[in-house]
Amino acid sequence: MATRKLASVLPSPQPHWVGDGFHVFPLFADLAFGQAVSPFLMLDYAAPHEFRPSAKPPGVGAHPHRGFETVTLVYDGEIEHRDSAGNNGTIGPGDVQWMTAGSGLLHEEFHSREQAKRGGKVSMAQLWVNLPASDKSAAPHYQTILKGDIPVVDLGGATLRVVAGAFGEAKGPARTFSPLHVWDVSATAGAVIDLPIATGDNVLVALFAGSVSVEGREIAQAGLLTFDTPGDMISLKVTRDAKLLVLTGTPLGEPIAHYGPFVMNTDAEIRAAIDDFRRGKMGNLDAFAS
Numbered sequence: 524m525a526t527r528k529l530a531s532v533l534p535s536p537q538p539h540w541v542g543d544g545f546h547v548f549p550l551f552a553d554l555a556f557g558q559a560v561s562p563f564l565m566l567d568y569a570a571p572h573e574f575r576p577s578a579k580p581p582g583v584g585a586h587p588h589r590g591f592e593t594v595t596l597v598y599d600g601e602i603e604h605r606d607s608a609g610n611n612g613t614i615g616p617g618d619v620q621w622m623t624a625g626s627g628l629l630h631e632e633f634h635s636r637e638q639a640k641r642g643g644k645v646s647m648a649q650l651w652v653n654l655p656a657s658d659k660s661a662a663p664h665y666q667t668i669l670k671g672d673i674p675v676v677d678l679g680g681a682t683l684r685v686v687a688g689a690f691g692e693a694k695g696p697a698r699t700f701s702p703l704h705v706w707d708v709s710a711t712a713g714a715v716i717d718l719p720i721a722t723g724d725n726v727l728v729a730l731f732a733g734s735v736s737v738e739g740r741e742i743a744q745a746g747l748l749t750f751d752t753p754g755d756m757i758s759l760k761v762t763r764d765a766k767l768l769v770l771t772g773t774p775l776g777e778p779i780a781h782y783g784p785f786v787m788n789t790d791a792e793i794r795a796a797i798d799d800f801r802r803g804k805m806g807n808l809d810a811f812a813s
């Protein structure tokens with residue numbers, strides 16, 4: 524196997540608040556919404572943060588999405604979601620919510636009411652996955668993936684959870700629209716992690732905690748590693764106990780037009796999305812009692 528060379532090491536970006544519930548590091552930084560990260564779009568990581576008890580759950584209120592998927596991975600605390608397609612649910616540590624916005628929906632994302640009431644640590648990540656042009660108008664859909672549904676692979680000094688795609692014989696539970704893998708990795712200092720990457724696929728390694736070294740370059744939380752395309756594996760040396768999210772997938776090779784919560788292929792489709800949202804065609808949350 525040929526080891527891929529490191530392409531870039533992106534240091535920790537400035538964090539910002541999403542609503543009042545999620546203090547996130549936008550790890551793709553300037554690469555977000557570009558071809559180099561396709562089929563992924565962006566990754567926000569909310570490092571562990573202590574919240575005071577509150578009667579009003581922190582989070583972000585009703586907002587639309589169209590043309591892609593949002594994938595929420597919870598590490599600490601509980602997140603509650605509901606959307607205009609009639610889906611709602613609460614996920615906790617180790618659980619994942621895979622939401623296909625497709626043709627468009629409105630949703631809200633908050634700490635669960637219980638979580639808000641007792642306060643405490645919340646940590647999560649949200650990944651945006653692009654949809655191929657042919658699936659951008661797919662019906663909105665929601666996959667709740669519980670911790671127990673996610674296969675765990677022992678790599679010796681590291682464990683890898685297969686959220687989507689596969690790793691060896693282990694298949695991830697998420698249904699995806701294009702070939703991609705989402706691997707959630709915990710590793711102890713001293714481990715060397717060799718991961719197979721399909722030829723031609725993009726690969727992104729997000730470091731949520733600890734540190735790893737590649738080609739003698741050390742990266743600490745919360746940073747991102749990218750790799751050159753030639754080669755069919757990557758090799759990471761864990762220098763401090765680490766938590767990583769490894770994303771790999773086949774680039775869609777289609778134009779990307781992005782504006783706020785909409786990701787389409789052309790500017791005309793973006794204008795149509797804004798128009799449809801303003802006309803109320805992406806539904807509403809009024810039917811739900813909160």
Ligand code: MN
Pocket residue numbers: 586588593630632
């Ligand atoms: Mn959202």
